[in-house]
Amino acid sequence: SQKIEQNSEALNIQEGKTATLTCNYTNYSPAYLQWYRQDPGRGPVFLLLIRENEKEKRKERLKVTFDTTLKQSLFHITASQPADSATYLCALIKAAGNKLTFGGGTRVLVKP
Amino acid sequence: EAGVVQSPRYKIIEKKQPVAFWCNPISGHNTLYWYLQNLGQGPELLIRYENEEAVDDSQLPKDRFSAERLKGVDSTLKIQPAELGDSAVYLCASSVGGSQNIQYFGAGTRLSVL
Numbered sequence: 200s201q202k203i204e205q206n207s208e209a210l211n212i213q214e215g216k217t218a219t220l221t222c223n224y225t226n227y228s229p230a231y232l233q234w235y236r237q238d239p240g241r242g243p244v245f246l247l248l249i250r251e252n253e254k255e256k257r258k259e260r261l262k263v264t265f266d267t268t269l270k271q272s273l274f275h276i277t278a279s280q281p282a283d284s285a286t287y288l289c290a291l292i293k294a295a296g297n298k299l300t301f302g303g304g305t306r307v308l309v310k311p
Numbered sequence: 312e313a314g315v316v317q318s319p320r321y322k323i324i325e326k327k328q329p330v331a332f333w334c335n336p337i338s339g340h341n342t343l344y345w346y347l348q349n350l351g352q353g354p355e356l357l358i359r360y361e362n363e364e365a366v367d368d369s370q371l372p373k374d375r376f377s378a379e380r381l382k383g384v385d386s387t388l389k390i391q392p393a394e395l396g397d398s399a400v401y402l403c404a405s406s407v408g409g410s411q412n413i414q415y416f417g418a419g420t421r422l423s424v425l
Contacts, residue, residue, distance in 0.1 A: 299356070
């Protein structure tokens with residue numbers, strides 16, 4: 200069956216360090232992979248999208264990589280700040296249709 | 312520009328009671344989604360609308376859940392009767408469609424069934 204896995208354990212990190220989150224998938228051939236941020240009591244907010252033929256995408260302090268051979272995406276937050284503390288969700292879209300399937304999310308806590 | 316608006320934000324009901332959630336998507340967004348999110352998990356799609364047509368309702372428990380999107384704008388999701396296991400956050404999202412499908416979410420309705 201299709202599966203999208205994110206580390207369910209919270210990631211505690213010191214301010215200024217780089218946070219790295221993983222998103223692994225099985226039995227899936229995504230055309231696009233998206234990352235969202237979700238704060239407590241709020242809906243997810245879109246951050247970045249990467250296509251299957253792209254290796255890396257950057258936006259300010261955020262970087263996403265996509266390895267279709269390993270079936271994995273890495274999400275990096277460089278120079279992390281306490282304001283980056285949130286849950287980060289990856290989501291995949293198949294080539295056909297536009298249904299978004301989410302992973303379980305990883306909570307990040309940046310300590311000052 | 313207003314984002315996706317959902318109401319109510321919180322709802323507490325007793326089991327077997329009916330409940331309804333309302334969503335107003337971003338203006339011009341033809342595609343509307345209802346998701347269910349349990350604590351510590353990602354959103355799970357319940358139903359997707361393209362304008363007023365439900366194009367994917369395969370995950371909607373049709374024995375007790377129903378949804379409508381009259382006139383292809385705002386939408387209502389109903390549960391009747393509610394069960395204890397329905398306690399969750401119900402999220403609405405909208406998008407302009409297209410292959411990349413970037414979605415914009417409302418704040419959600421947190422439902423507690425007692």
